[in-house]
Amino acid sequence: MTATTLAELAPVREFATRDGTRLEVRAAFAEDEALLEAFFENVSAEDRRFRFLAASRHVGHDQLYPLTHCDHWRTESFLAFDQQSGVLVASAILACDARMETGEIAVSIRSDCRGRGIGWAMLDLLGEEARKRGLQRVISIEDRDNHAAIELERERGFVPHGIEGDPHLVLLEKRFD
Template identity: 90%
Template sequence: MTAASLAELAPLRPFATRDGTRLDVRAAFSEDEAVLESFFENVSAEDRRFRFLAASRHVGHDQLYPLTHCDHWRTESFLAFDHESGVLVASAVLACDAKMETGEIAVSIRNDWRGRGIGWAMLDLLGEEARKRGLRRVISIEDRDNHAAIELERERGFVPRAIDGDPRLLLLEKRFD
């Protein structure tokens, strides 16, 4: 599939971050596996561990497959590209439960693009998409050591709580009631 035909399937949505960085966001498809693999090589080892809740030097096919083979309703994987350079700078996922009440979210940002408001923009996008789908809430499961993500999510209205049986993890929840 060519870039032009991908654009027809998943038109680019312009997004601006709070510092003015312009992003083009679209859904991910199977043809994006290589670009996502390269993207995760530019995400810090610690952030890869936080995203997949496991240490990994390389994000391979088994981890990328769910990000590139979505049904585009119950599960959606978003790619955010820098508008100027076309570089993939962020990956975000919304995975809904069978009842379409709760969606779990996850966001990763290239190490050299952190601190530009991209996390805020991606959380806003995921919240907007969750509302479109009629979800009542979104959750994020974070390692307690992921202070940056926990603080960002709290700033965006997420409420943290402990996860029974796993003192290492924290569940953050945002309700849309």
């Protein structure tokens, strides 16, 4: 008899993207580190730089640990799988402040899966999770050169703000009423 992992026991939520792609989304756990490491090899170098706000050829343990060791309330890391192929196509995180007022979000999508509405679906999921937790707002910090993410977030109701002292970054904010 084999041991059951937390990932196998995690609730799975199903979503459809705007192009009809069916996603299965679940929380990430410690045993997902190798899966996430392989996933980030299929994210473009530029998108890895945008996600971690630093150039990196390889996403290693130090960057993956916070994505795979969450408390599942104040911080939650989500994995989205293409339902048809079973391939991990997106990673998203919601990290809340200590007062549970603001959550910072980040999303990464496999390079070969961009343009299918996966980013929209993940932003909607993160917004839903933020509301469940009673947050007043979510923010995303983006490199000004990340035009695709900035435009996507603006389409989903985020408002851009400059970050004092850093002309290379922009803070996008979505408030909940």
